[in-house]
Amino acid sequence: MTPPLLSIRDLRTYFYTEAGVARAVDGVSFDVGAGETVGIVGESGCGKSVTALSILRLIQPPGRIEPGSRIEFEGKDLVTLGDEEIRHIRGNRISMIFQEPMSALNPVFTIGDQVAEVARIHAGLSRRQAWDRAVETLALTGMPAPEDRAKQYPHQLSGGMRQRVLIAMALIMKPALVIADEPTTALDVTIQAQILDLLVHLQKEFGTSILMITHDLGVIAETTSRVIVMYAGEVVEQAPVDELFARPHHPYTEGLMHSMPHIGHDQDRLNVIPGTVPAPTNWPHGCRFRERCPYSWERPEREHPPLYDVGAAHVSRCHLAVEPERRNNPHAPLVVVEGVGAA
Amino acid sequence: MNVPVANESAQLLSVRNLRKEFPIRKGVLSRQVGAVKAVNDVSFDVARGETLGVVGESGCGKTTTGRTILRLIEPTSGEIRFEGRDVRSMSTSQLRKLRRDMQIIFQDPVSSLNPRMTIGAIIREGLTIHKLAEGAAADARVSRLLQEVGLRPEYANRYPHEFSGGQRQRIGIARALSVDPKFIVCDEPVSALDVSVQAQVINLLEDLQREHNLTYMFIAHDLSVVEHIADRVAVMYLGKVVELATAEDLYREPLMPYTQALLSAVPVADPKARKERIILQGDVPSPANPPSGCVFHPRCHHPSKDAACTAIVPPLEEKTPGHFAACIKQSPTTVSWEQQKNAGGVNPPERYLPLAAVHA
Ligand SMILES: Nc1ncnc2c1ncn2[C@@H]1O[C@H](COP(=O)(O)OP(=O)(O)OP(=O)(O)O)[C@@H](O)[C@H]1O
Ligand SMILES: Nc1ncnc2c1ncn2[C@@H]1O[C@H](COP(=O)(O)OP(=O)(O)O)[C@@H](O)[C@H]1O
Ligand code: SF4
Ligand code: SF4
Ligand SMILES: [Mg+2]
Ligand SMILES: [Mg+2]
Numbered sequence: 001m002t003p004p005l006l007s008i009r010d011l012r013t014y015f016y017t018e019a020g021v022a023r024a025v026d027g028v029s030f031d032v033g034a035g036e037t038v039g040i041v042g043e044s045g046c047g048k049s050v051t052a053l054s055i056l057r058l059i060q061p062p063g064r065i066e067p068g069s070r071i072e073f074e075g076k077d078l079v080t081l082g083d084e085e086i087r088h089i090r091g092n093r094i095s096m097i098f099q100e101p102m103s104a105l106n107p108v109f110t111i112g113d114q115v116a117e118v119a120r121i122h123a124g125l126s127r128r129q130a131w132d133r134a135v136e137t138l139a140l141t142g143m144p145a146p147e148d149r150a151k152q153y154p155h156q157l158s159g160g161m162r163q164r165v166l167i168a169m170a171l172i173m174k175p176a177l178v179i180a181d182e183p184t185t186a187l188d189v190t191i192q193a194q195i196l197d198l199l200v201h202l203q204k205e206f207g208t209s210i211l212m213i214t215h216d217l218g219v220i221a222e223t224t225s226r227v228i229v230m231y232a233g234e235v236v237e238q239a240p241v242d243e244l245f246a247r248p249h250h251p252y253t254e255g256l257m258h259s260m261p262h263i264g265h266d267q268d269r270l271n272v273i274p275g276t277v278p279a280p281t282n283w284p285h286g287c288r289f290r291e292r293c294p295y296s297w298e299r300p301e302r303e304h305p306p307l308y309d310v311g312a313a314h315v316s317r318c319h320l321a322v323e324p325e326r327r328n329n330p331h332a333p334l335v336v337v338e339g340v341g342a343a
Numbered sequence: 344m345n346v347p348v349a350n351e352s353a354q355l356l357s358v359r360n361l362r363k364e365f366p367i368r369k370g371v372l373s374r375q376v377g378a379v380k381a382v383n384d385v386s387f388d389v390a391r392g393e394t395l396g397v398v399g400e401s402g403c404g405k406t407t408t409g410r411t412i413l414r415l416i417e418p419t420s421g422e423i424r425f426e427g428r429d430v431r432s433m434s435t436s437q438l439r440k441l442r443r444d445m446q447i448i449f450q451d452p453v454s455s456l457n458p459r460m461t462i463g464a465i466i467r468e469g470l471t472i473h474k475l476a477e478g479a480a481a482d483a484r485v486s487r488l489l490q491e492v493g494l495r496p497e498y499a500n501r502y503p504h505e506f507s508g509g510q511r512q513r514i515g516i517a518r519a520l521s522v523d524p525k526f527i528v529c530d531e532p533v534s535a536l537d538v539s540v541q542a543q544v545i546n547l548l549e550d551l552q553r554e555h556n557l558t559y560m561f562i563a564h565d566l567s568v569v570e571h572i573a574d575r576v577a578v579m580y581l582g583k584v585v586e587l588a589t590a591e592d593l594y595r596e597p598l599m600p601y602t603q604a605l606l607s608a609v610p611v612a613d614p615k616a617r618k619e620r621i622i623l624q625g626d627v628p629s630p631a632n633p634p635s636g637c638v639f640h641p642r643c644h645h646p647s648k649d650a651a652c653t654a655i656v657p658p659l660e661e662k663t664p665g666h667f668a669a670c671i672k673q674s675p676t677t678v679s680w681e682q683q684k685n686a687g688g689v690n691p692p693e694r695y696l697p698l699a700a701v702h703a
Pocket of ligand 3: 250251252287288289290291293294295296297300305317318319320
């Protein structure tokens with residue numbers, strides 16, 4: 001069997017802050033195969049972006065990737081690779097699309113220059129060649145009138161067009177892996193539809209692997225084939241997309257799915273996950289979801305759950321895998337349920 | 344005039360032909376060179392006890408509409424009546440009284456609370472301004488309000504930065520409730536919150552509505568949240584209300600082509616749902632220079648779209664009972680075929696429902 005394109009094992013990325021050690025990513029393992037679209041979903045602060053930045057080795061002090069973490073990509077360990085080599089991989093083999101298209105662009109250069117710059121650095125093309133390639137790539141992203149738009153500055157473009165520029169920059173070198181961190185969160189829903197459509201289309205066209213990071217289960221369902229659910233710095237569930245939506249196992253995944261209103265399936269009252277995500281400097285011992293979980297018992301308090309096999313290519317970090325009868329008697333979670341709205 | 348009116352006396356709020364233009368100024372003399380038509384001839388009613396949802400994309404005029412109703416922004420023209428009283432002609436002291444009845448909850452739970460005031464002081468402010476309670480009575484009221492929104496009374500002595508986004512939104516809700524309002528404009532109250540916390544706040548707003556007989560105008564760009572909370576929904580595009588119907592009708596059978604595209608664009612959290620999607624071309628035009636006729640015409644996918652759409656401003660008209668939409672090509676329409684032909688029309692109106700199959 002061919003090894004996966006990207007293989008992450010026991011990734012730990014910690015920030016040494018005044019408030020203590022923030023264990024933002026704490027023992028994360030997963031693979032991304034060639035040509036595959038893998039989703040990472042979870043609420044803010046669960047470690048999605050830090051995972052992405054770790055892959056590109058863009059973690060700045062006081063953060064660091066802890067020794068023992070491994071990120072294998074095309075046969076190289078990115079964690080220990082020299083600075084020169086990692087720079088070569090960044091932009092050439094792995095590229096990233098960020099959430100905020102404005103802050104990722106330089107306001108004083110035309111967008112054509114900025115896209116061309118990537119090709120000049122990484123492919124050593126001449127100015128002329130790089131410019132032509134930039135216009136070509138912009139056209140590929142569906143940018144209207146790409147020759148004219150290439151001569152404009154970021155502030156002259158709409159949010160959707162700026163996101164197309166970032167996608168062009170990410171794709172111009174035809175990388176093996178594109179990491180898209182909330183690529184449509186800042187966009188309106190009709191523009192989001194355009195951009196997601198484009199990403200899916202480009203992925204099919206070039207066979208690029210995509211790591212799609214989002215908090216939106218709708219985006220996950222529509223674009224990915226395999227899903228990783230993160231909570232409190234850990235992977236808590238992983239499954240093929242159809243399997244995850246048909247048979248969510250982890251109570252957090254279940255809660256996330258039920259607390260979202262769905263168009264066309266309105267219910268009287270939304271289910272809620274009580275409480276909030278704990279602080280990364282202070283993850284609860286045992287199961288990190290314990291205090292918010294309607295099934296918790298002594299075991300999750302004592303014992304940190306491993307990733308159990310719960311189905312075909314489906315794993316879940318929850319002791320219900322071995323004590324399934326506990327699911328039959330949900331109870332009020334431990335967190336103090338306050339006021340009328342919380343019940 | 345075509346206005347979605349049901350029963351005049353049941354209406355708590357009536358808005359007619361509301362407009363707000365922000366001047367665009369240039370140069371050293373700040374000469375006015377144009378105007379952003381943020382709200383462009385908007386009319387609607389809100390009945391006592393109902394929740395009117397307002398949806399639309401960034402910049403379409405949702406916030407400006409909400410704020411002009413409260414006169415936090417002065418409207419350029421139009422009429423606003425609250426319990427029959429003309430809000431635009433009110434004096435400063437009448438307005439102050441009105442602000443007791445009409446409150447607002449903001450999108451950003453961080454910047455909307457004064458960081459140097461304790462939670463207690465923030466909630467007490469309204470009580471003091473409106474002389475509703477002081478001293479121990481005010482303290483008791485603050486405690487009760489905190490409990491009502493799901494926070495501990497002890498929190499009164501703490502500062503906003505000590506709270507999470509969801510908790511701060513609860514504080515904003517307690518502040519709005521403190522003066523016992525009848526009507527609350529909720530401007531994207533859950534947009535900045537995580538999914539699990541969002542559900543907590545939505546449930547809280549629904550409980551409070553029942554208990555206090557509140558009327559809400561609920562502004563949001565998340566269509567599924569609005570379907571859940573609203574009784575009726577107004578869809579805005581480029582400063583105009585382009586569709587207005589009960590939540591049920593609107594989501595089941597959107598009639599205005601923009602609404603159809605908007606609803607079809609929402610990603611569905613179900614990998615098995617193979618849904619039809621209408622991908623709109625291009626971007627929303629600038630409200631400083633809106634297209635002539637139907638403001639949606641440059642992006643419209645209605646098969647009958649023609650030159651008449653660029654010449655005639657479609658009235659917001661009742662297509663089926665209680666279901667209003669602004670489209671001269673969606674039959675039935677009060678804009679006669681004769682009129683349309685005179686304006687260059689070549690395609691007669693028809694009934695176009697590209698999403699019918701999807702939501703069946
Ligand atoms: N003070 C102002 N001066 C000039 N233009 C303004 C001002 N306030 C709003 N606008 C413009 O008016 C239009 C409507 O803005 P508004 O804030 O009402 O939109 P919105 O629908 O609430 O959008 P969002 O979803 O982004 O909150 C926009 O084009 C906006 O840029
Ligand atoms: N530069 C930093 N310094 C300290 N803590 C950080 C830093 N960057 C991220 N964190 C913390 O790491 C955790 C995970 O962050 P992140 O990966 O950005 O979350 P998300 O899943 O929302 O993308 C958060 O608690 C965040 O506060
Ligand atoms: S291990 Fe126990 S507490 Fe943790 S998620 Fe599973 S059931 Fe809940
Ligand atoms: S009036 Fe014309 S342009 Fe406007 S929505 Fe209807 S068909 Fe489209
Ligand atoms: Mg992030
Ligand atoms: Mg707004």
